[in-house]
Every structure is written in structure tokens, then in C-alpha cells.
Amino acid sequence: MTWIFENWERFWEVTAVHLRLSVVPVLIGFVLAIPIGWWASRSQTARAILFPFANVLFTIPSIALIVITPVLIGVKILDEINVIVPLVVYTVALMVRAVADALAAVPGNVVAAANAMGFRPLRRFLTVDFPLALPVTIAGLRVATVSNISMVSVGALVGLGGYGQLFTEGYQTDNTDKVLAGLIGTVVLALLADGLLLLVGRLLTPWARVGR
């Protein structure tokens, strides 16, 4: 633990990079997953194509995706985009299923009532379907965020930033304390992000607690 206190500035610097590399992909992936998940919730064919494809994407090891990305999109291996793109891919793969399941579980009579009241499709989606799908969607978002925070570290194996740098540097210099500092940082960051999303979810869906 002493490493953190003796290297406070470096620790915060690494924390900021780690946070950026894990939060940006979650946001991009989440925004991309909403329309795709909506499509999957409406069409049996879309589900039959998207879900197995998402499962296969998960089996690609993150380290492999991180080393292949620069070749595929033509950037240098030390570009942060090489962590962001794979994590966006994992986030979309995970969130499409969560969004599709959540939208499919919206009660039919509620949708019928909204239609009868004259809601147009887009307004109905934004003000009825999507809010009702939020609890399950946010549960998926929590899993995606925690796994992203844990996966950013893998980028350090090819020389990218974040807590993973403390792992590789600690390994090379036989400094257990430094590795532990990165591990503690990762776990605390993941638990904080998880708790924050749980709280946001509760604030956004006050009706979910009524009558309990």
C-alpha cells in the first residue's frame, strides 16, 4: 500500500487514463447498442443473426483484439484507440442482448395503451418503451462497465496506459507493492462505477420501488 502514498501523483495520472480508457468505450458502445438492440427486439431474424455473432465476438481474447486492431484500422500499436475499439466491440456485444431482452419484456398492454393515446413511434420509444426497459438495460451496463474497467489493464501488455502499466512495471522491477496498487485501484474504480450506476438507475426509475 505504501507505493500509492509515495507516488500519489503518478497514481492519479494512471487513474485518469484508466478511467478515460474504460468509460469512453462504454458510452460509445451503449449508444450503438440501443438501435441494434431495438432492432433485435423487433425481429426474430435479427436476433438469430446478432446473438450468435455477439457470442463469437466474446470468445476473441482481448489481448488478441488489441494487437489486431492497429493492423485493421491502420494506426500505431501505441495509440489509445487500440484499447477503445476492442472495448466498444465487447460493450456492444454485451449490451445488444441486454437492450433487446429489456425492450422485449416491456408489457404489451402498456405499449398498446401508448399507441391508443396517439404516441408516435419515436416518442413512444423515448418516453414509454425505453424508460420501462431501463432497469434491465442498466443491469447490463453495470456488467459491461465493470468488465471494461478490468479489461483496460490488458492494454498495458502491449505498452498502453492505465493501471495495467503498474502491473507490467511492477513485474519487471519485482515490485509487488506497485502491482497491488494497480489491483486495488482497479477494484475500487470498478466498485465505485458499479455503485454509481446502481444509484443512477434507482433515481431514473422511481416507479420500480413503488409498492415494495
Next chain:
Amino acid sequence: MGWLFDPAHWSGSSGIPVRLLEHFGYTLLTMVIAALIAIPLGAFVGHTGKGGFVIVGLSNALRALPTTAVLILVVLWAGLGDFPVYVALVLLAIPPIMAGTYAGVRAVDPVTVDAARGVGMRESGVLLQVEIPNALPLIFGGFRGAALQVVATATIAAYTGAGGLGRFVFDGLALQDFGQMLAGAVLVALLAVLVDLGFAGLQRLTVSPGLRPVGTGGNR
């Protein structure tokens, strides 16, 4: 893809078959150890209903644990070899299996459990002959999810000099040999699909036909 199909890479002590077997070996032994720890824990807590929050909290905390760091820490403490690989992978595999078992046992219809007690079964019989067989689909769900993660993550073992398909990824990275890295990645994905198919077959053999979902083509 030339690297993958070069016959020279398919023989010898660091050839593709050997690395594939090493990788499969890591996965199999990890899954056995993790199952021996996680299934009894999840089943016990699911059966008694006590300490559910501990299981959920522990699963979440373990999920956040970066496998790379665990691997490096154990290497620094215990030295190089396969032992650190197993510690890191078992810790990775426990949360999904434990959560699946717990959820599966909890989700068994209380009427069924009550009937089992009604016909005079002991608590151990209720758990082993009624609750666990009924929970098998969810246990397999967690188990297969864990297996996918373990196959993918066993790649990292090569960072500390262990074997497995990760060797191709890290050796390729060191040599700037893109073909070798790609071959490693493709082989890991293939192995993951094969392992999942194997467990799907095992699931079909062991899960009671009465528990198969009705009217859906899926195997989960």
C-alpha cells in the same frame, strides 16, 4: 493466414498441436477446480437461503479483479510456472459458476421442494436429488460462460512465460509477426467455440428432458 497453414508450425514442442493441448489443459483443470469450489458454495447458500448477499457481493468483487494483476502477483510470490496461471484462472471462473448455481437452486419451484420434503426426503436428498438436477440448466449457463472467459483469458498466461496459444500472440508481438499473432487469436476463438460445443453436448446428456425449454430452438 499463411502462418496458420504453414506445415512447419504444426510440429515440434512449440507447434500448434502442443500449444493447443496446453491451452485446453489449462482450461479443463481450471474448470474442474473452480467447479469443485463454486458449485458446493453456491448450492449450499442457495439451499439454505442464508448469506445470499455474501455470494452476490463476493462474485461482483471477484469479477472486478484484473486477471493480469493476479497472475503477476502470484508469479512474484511463488515463482514462474503453471501454478500462478491456475490461481488466476480459477479466481476468474468462480464468480459465474457460483452465481449460476446459486440462482439455479434459488429458482427451483418451492412447490417441488415442498413435495420432496413431503415424501420424506432428507435435506441432503432434497439438495442433491431435487434442487441440483432442477438447477442444472442455470448451473451449465454459468459454467459455459466461465469456460468462454477462461479459454480467452488463458492467453495471458504466456505473458509470464507459460505455454498455451498465448505464446503465438506474445511471441508474434515481440517479433512484429502479425501472421503469428492473428493465428494465435483465431485458434483461441476456435478452441472457445469447440469447448462451448462440448459443454453444450454434456448439458444435453445430463439435464433432464423435462427441463428443456418448450417451443424454442435454443439450447440454453
